Amino acid sequence: MTIADTSAPVTPDHNTVLSRMRRALRQVPFSVGFGIAWLAGMVLIAIFADQIRPYGITAMDLRSRLALPGTFPHLLGTDELGRDVLSRLIQSIRMSLVIAFGATIISAIFGTTLGFLAAKFRGVVEHLVLVLADFQAALPFLIMSIAILAFFGSSMSLLIVLMGFYGWERYARIARGLAISASAQGYAAAVVQLGATPMRVYLKHILPNVASTLIVSMTLTFPEIILMESGLSFLGLGVQPPETSLGNMVGFGREYLTRAPWIMLAPSLVIMLTTLSISLVGDWLRDKLDPTLR
Amino acid sequence: MAHLLEARDLVRTYQVRRGLLGKPTPVRAVDGVSLTVRPGETLGIVGESGSGKSTLGRMLLGIDAPQGGDVVFEGQAMPEFGTPQWRALRARMQLVYQDPLAALDRRLTIAQQIGEPLDIHKVIPKEHRAARVAELMAAVGLRPDQGGRYPHELSGGQRQRAVIARALASRPKLLVCDEPVSALDVSIQAQVVNMLRDLQDMNNIAMVFISHDLKVVRNIADRVAVMYLGRIVEEASSDVIFKTPLHPYTKALVSSVPVPGKMLEGRVILQGEPPNPANRPSGCAFHPRCSLANDLCRSRVPALLVAGEGRTAACHMVEAPADAVAA
């Protein structure tokens, strides 16, 4: 905005935001549009999985085992036990998205909190966070997850919590850096000087200012968590039967690669398109919101 | 009259490492400064960059802890930075910054930020908040519609007005202004300074006005303290110090301020290098740039002594008048 419109009547803020969004939407490239549509579809499928799933995921149709895709009544065919691939796919999408979503949130909260603590207390706390980040960097996440699952056995909640440790150091680094620069001079120091408690300074002022950068980082972490979870499930260490996830389906489909490749191809395609969509949309968001993050 | 703020012998040193492998050496940014501020009074603090005036301002507010000396505000010792007592005291003392854009949160509207001290210190009931914000905005000369704007949508002068309104929200008794107008256009500077003076008169606020610019200080200060390399070298009431400066450094500063309708005559031009706190000359810190300096100046630090009624100076060349000693 320039000085020229100082005399213009004040418009309610959400109006300008809406029109800005509309203008931005018109400039969306095709690939990003596709990504948004695909992700919206995935989210809808995850929410309404119970309603749109034609069969139960464990319902066996023993007369039509390993049925080809496109044959009625099994649109995507059936697996070795005659279970409907489409129904299992829908349930898997829900499972993988729920895990990735929960884990992304946990990781963002955990990382941001540690980053803020490091910025606030410096000294020992900061070194501790650095050691933790070094530790995380020293152990490839897949190996660490495998080890933990080996020692404790796999369960759904452990899996989400474990995935929630993925990528926290990225948020911590961003949150710490931005908080330190805001506290050294500028608005955060000014608010401290007004007498605000550290809680208020960090939650009401610093957090909203770093939120867009953090959200962009989430678009980086989210697909990586999907890949990580499906990798673990593929190895049989993640989501356990009778539950099913995308990686888990690929893992079981592998046994029938020669006779029924569709069991494995359908979830593979969903994984690829979903991660592709998120990185397309994420890249685009990054350019729009935060050109400094590359 | 009782003092609102009293600072005694404040010292603040920084560790500076010279070069990559140099040993850290202490640098005295503020070196034994004492001053007092009475209610409703304005004390101007003048000095070049590196004179320690901003550090002094932060110590007066308790943001930086002094390594020596103490600050007493309204008869109470300054609480430690960040403690609840320190935070509560913010309602009584406030800071106005040099760069208003950096001091404002770019994600909140002007009105939200002006009202923030009200939320923090809960000085008035919630339902009066909007009225008080409107009143503050009017007092600093902002239009009501500008309350919904974001900082980057205002001009520099308007932003500084917003910062001042925020500082005044909790009705403080002391305002420390650290170069409040030096980032503004010269045409705006006078407006903001005049506004500050009016607000001060109306609300009986005491002010510590820090600036490198003698012209600005002259317009607003009742008393002026001149700082050089962390020490006060001369202090007197505003009229006196501009009419008859005693310290050679003050003389040089005063002579460089143009007076309308007068030629710049007898102008004392400062020689030598600007002061560097890390490399402090022996004796009187000003002696390398002083035309009067002699051996005494080079070897002994002059004390800040009474040099007339209500004025002090730290210079070997200034004779203490007989009547002042008697008084």
Add this chain to the structure above:
Amino acid sequence: MIRFILTRLLRAFITILAVITFAFVVLRMSGDPAQVMLGPDAPNDTVLAFRAAWGLDQPLWVQYVAYIKSIFSGDFGVSMRDKASAIQLVIERIPATLQLTIPALLLKLAIGIPAGIYAALHRQSIIDRGVIFGAVLGFTIPSFVMGLLLVLLFSVILGVLPSGGQDTWQHGILPTLTMSIGGIGILARFSRSAMIEVMGQPFIRTASAKGLRWKDVVWSHALPNAAVPIVTIVGFMVGSLIAGAVVVESIFSWPGIGRLLVVSVTNRDLAVVQCILLMVAATMVVSNLVVDLLYGWLDPRLRSQSAH
């Protein structure tokens, strides 16, 4: 410089110690090692004897010190299944893993970096578009999908390559490809953006303005400066070689460390898992250390900054 190296060494040491502590804590938290090692049906006096023999009746910190001592003397415990020394089992598998990871790494370097640099110098060319597309594939296709797709194409449909095992050199082709395809794309993309950034710097324009030949500008000015970010990502790739091998070795039944890890986890063979864990961490820490030291050599500015 000495100070720089010392701080890095100290950090590396602390990190290794943190990983060992992590292994110890997880091991103790996961249950009574006596029960785990001997099975739930073990008679009570056997369990007690085991505890005494392994020092499990000592206070926790004594156990911790003893644990660290045994780790540093190379004693990682005994594999539950084979009753063989855990470290022995792991060492036996190392050559097989290296047979896959070294060629895969060389492929990534030999194709990824030149492709990325070429793409940066010829923006919008077919190679440039190919690099961008390949990088997207590298980021979005997980290795287990890539591996299965390659098997489907080359083993099931075309029938030209074996789908699993380690008998002939042909058996190594598909796993190596699976491991390298994604990495090639990622490395190419990194090299491309590092190079583009350097080419936009003022000193490159100065060098061209001085009248230097274009080839000399690229070779002696742009490339050394683009090397810093490329070295980072290569270091990361070296450090995570074993992690990448886990999935690929499982797909192709390749008897390396990765497969050993998955099998040991399924059997809860804790001694072997812990041994691999520490080995992977050591690889990662050492490669990070080498990258850090390389930095200091490539970019003297970083050296003086981190000395503070």
